[in-house]
Amino acid sequence: MKKYNPFHLVELSPWPILTSFSALSFALGVIIMVRSFNVYPFLISVVLLFYASFLWGRDVHREGCYIGEHNYEVTVGFKVGMILFILSECFFFLGMFWGYLHLAQLPSIEMGGVWPPVGIEPFDPSGVPFLNTILLVSSGVSVTWCHHSVEKGDYYHSVLSLFITVLLGMLFTCLQGLEYYVASFTFSCSAYSSIYFMGTGFHGLHVIIGSILLMKCLFRLYFLHVSPNHSVGFECSVWYWHFVDVVWFCLYLIFYWWGV
CATH class of the missing domain: 1.20.120.80 (Cytochrome c oxidase, subunit III, four-helix bundle)
Structure with missing residues (x-):
């Protein structure tokens, strides 16, 4: 499909929602660890959070380095987002x-x-x-x-x-x-x-x-x-x-x- 704007249109990806749920489980794991002294939910949530974040970052890296989707307008958006x-x-x-x-x-x-x-x-x-x-x-x-x-x-x-x-x-x-x-x-x-x-x-x-x-x-x-x-x-x-x-x-x- 032809684009009529200079911005990168993000494709469907499971990693944002998985990272969000992993972050939620991380917070719940911390509460369980502090309240019940059970460290296993916390460790599992850490592994899931790192795994989902790594795969999400891998896809973003591929978009920028190998596909060339990160042009000037896209990088400016990244910088503004980081500043905010x-x-x-x-x-x-x-x-x-x-x-x-x-x-x-x-x-x-x-x-x-x-x-x-x-x-x-x-x-x-x-x-x-x-x-x-x-x-x-x-x-x-x-x-x-x-x-x-x-x-x-x-x-x-x-x-x-x-x-x-x-x-x-x-x-x-x-x-x-x-x-x-x-x-x-x-x-x-x-x-x-x-x-x-x-x-x-x-x-x-x-x-x-x-x-x-x-x-x-x-x-x-x-x-x-x-x-x-x-x-x-x-x-x-x-x-x-x-x-x-x-x-x-x-x-x-x-x-x-x-x-x-």
Whole structure:
């Protein structure tokens, strides 16, 4: 059928609906794991989510690399969609910052009238949180180095810098898990602990997602599937990683440094 517009008409695909149901089962699996200590529904949902997302991404990659459906108008649409998604995530974290600052400025009598509440020992901002800040800032530098290397067609430095970025993201995730392990409070101890685990936990989830996206880009770079003229997926992943960096800097200043 002849097209009368420059946009790509998406063909029928089972992966969007399967990915949606997998994401729903993932959320239900987390609830079951927390409430009933049954980890199997969670693991099954993770496998299904990764499988459906991988196949969906594979088809999109084929459309762009081999069929040539991703022209200028289509790539602009991808970039605008990513910008709007990041903007929605900004408001998501803004709500957490707003809640934290509201509780900090007006601590209730039940919390002892102070912030952090009585009995809560917050983390030292000059310890692991500061190290994590250095790691994420360094990863922002390395991913920018990778971006410039891709634009110049420098294959070696683009792969090296992106590998460093993924490694720094994995180190950040490990240190964040260690911080949770040694925490002197739990999610249900107080309003402080709830908002702390909520904010840092969702940011950690974004770091994991960003690391997976950059790892996928690393494989594509290795197999020469990313070039200066074909890098919209890579650019969107870099934008997402910079967003993760900025959010962590705000988390560090508000949750760790200002909050104590």
